[in-house]
Amino acid sequence: MNEEVRALELNKTWTIEQVPSNKKPIGYKWVFKIKRNAYGSVERFKARLVAKGFTQVEGVDFNETFAAVAKLVTVQLILSLAVVNYWEMHQLDVHNAFLHGDLTEEVYMRMPPGFSHRQQ
Numbered sequence: 001m002n003e004e005v006r007a008l009e010l011n012k013t014w015t016i017e018q019v020p021s022n023k024k025p026i027g028y029k030w031v032f033k034i035k036r037n038a039y040g041s042v043e044r045f046k047a048r049l050v051a052k053g054f055t056q057v058e059g060v061d062f063n064e065t066f067a068a069v070a071k072l073v074t075v076q077l078i079l080s081l082a083v084v085n086y087w088e089m090h091q092l093d094v095h096n097a098f099l100h101g102d103l104t105e106e107v108y109m110r111m112p113p114g115f116s117h118r119q120q
Contacts, residue, residue: 003047004047005115023108024108026051026053026107027051028050031047032048
């Protein structure tokens with residue numbers, strides 16, 4: 001969990017601020033996953049801090065949403081093209097992936113217990 005919070009701070013995904021009295025902070029939850037290697041033994045444990053955006057109200061807390069997704073058939077098509085055309089393929093494991101969009105809204109999230117300015 002410390003590694004996840006440190007990555008969020010290093011990527012300047014957030015800053016620690018006091019929540020203004022006229023704003024309502026979003027809750028959070030931790031999502032845990034066990035990553036296994038090809039033999040099935042535990043390779044590492046992962047933790048992700050996720051904002052509970054589902055508690056927001058459209059028109060009050062946000063106006064629009066967008067999530068880029070790829071259909072499985074599209075991925076299969078691209079892989080098939082790569083095989084047929086003998087294209088070189090590489091696999092990339094992204095440790096931390098962030099959308100680099102510009103927010104015009106202020107978003108406040110509750111701070112997880114045990115984390116504060118001292119972690120910076």
